[in-house]
Amino acid sequence: MSAVDRYTCEEVFRRLNDYLDRELSAAEMALVKEHLDTCGQCASEHAFEASVLRELKSKLRRIDLPQSLIDKVAAILAEAGRTNH
């Protein structure tokens, strides 16, 4: 990889969220990773944002489904099933 191909801190900064979300092309992912491997400041920012993402995903809770709602939806599905027969 030549110096011309390498990303600057600014270019990595603009792609940080997409990199975290794996929404870049394989070539862009490689360029960001190559920069993070050699730039302490960008690596620190990336590690922080990756940790925020992990924590959010693990702590945003599943919401309990009321049994009464399960029953109501089951009735809708059963009624639709009868209608289609």
Add this chain to the structure above:
Amino acid sequence: MLVNSRTEDAAPAPHTLDDLLRPLLGRAYGLALRLLRDRADAEDLLQEAALAACRGFGTFRAGTNFKAWFFRILTNCYYDRHRRQRHEGPPVEFDETPELYLYSQMAELGLHQGVADPAQALLDRLDSAQIEAALQGLPREYRMVSTLYFIEDFPYEEIAGILGIPLGTVRSRLHRGRKILQKLLWRVAVERGLVPDRAKEPA
């Protein structure tokens, strides 16, 4: 019983709508509740979406992503009810939220020093309800995209399909939503006394 596909001697059993929908109900209710922030309204929306799914099940193609298909129906039902509110912009107070908000706030207070994972150190001290409340504080368009991404793990492209918006709009809303969410989380941390309130410090 509703059957999506049936072939003679086919190895995989055909899936009924009931088979496909039941395991998703909790997640669909979570999305409805996060959109509407009201349990009764969320229950109504989910039932309406279930009914719409019954009517439209013939359009579902076996082998494609049923969850994305049903979530699209649910968000369409939501938009049909709340069409007038479709374009809710972010409150002015969030207009200038900088990038890396939590990182910058903690760095300015020296909270990165001597901690291996400063983000975890901060967020570990917030419980799920407080993080959920921060998500609930997002403007609706950002809340929808953030819920589909953070909680339901949909990739950007599928979120675009579910919400019927361009991929670039998903990217920008999620990007902005993250910044606002970080600001809201910082607010919670300040209110709980987990970090100093810099607004109260003498100039």
